Amino acid sequence: METGTGLAPIKTFREFVTNDPFRALQQRFNRMFGEGPLAFPAGENLSFAAWSPACDIFETADDIVVKAELPGIKKEDVKLTIENNVLTLRGERKFEAETKKENYYRVEQSYGEFSRSFTLPTSVDLKNVNAEFKDGVLSVKLPKREEAKPKAIEVNVK
Structure with a gap:
């Protein structure tokens, strides 16, 4: 949540789903490829669907x-x-x-x-x-x- 605005960031449907077995793995891949020539543009995620x-x-x-x-x-x-x-x-x-x-x-x-x-x-x-x-x-x-x-x-x- 941003301070001073009173607004919470918008969450995707996938973020609301708590029983997603691939979520942790997806987050690790996104962190791993977050820098360098393999970086994903801002806001993009690996998808395992x-x-x-x-x-x-x-x-x-x-x-x-x-x-x-x-x-x-x-x-x-x-x-x-x-x-x-x-x-x-x-x-x-x-x-x-x-x-x-x-x-x-x-x-x-x-x-x-x-x-x-x-x-x-x-x-x-x-x-x-x-x-x-x-x-x-x-x-x-x-x-x-x-x-x-x-x-x-x-x-x-x-």
Whole structure:
């Protein structure tokens, strides 16, 4: 807390979490790399969080659509399954160092396996699901069953 201002510094959500097993390790790394050519710019921290693709889910009149951002991932490294009305997206972002003779000073991209699962409504027609992978974005269209699609009913007002 700064003296004289009466204001406390703003804390991030991570600072409010007291049961973070990597917090002490992260603080040590930040102190270790705090000076010299490997220094982090002010306010930056090493992050040990596992990578997980960002996903958007939205509904149209005919479909439920799931879009996942998968930059740098090949189609062959992605697996999409539906089991017990749960859509699961699994894959792996592989570390491929093109510069083998140079040392890395900093690697900020996350690598490794990931998995995202979403419970589907029972109104999805599982036999007609289709997916497209283009420009690092996976789009999954889950068509609604006919009985689940919105219907316009005209009501005569007297």
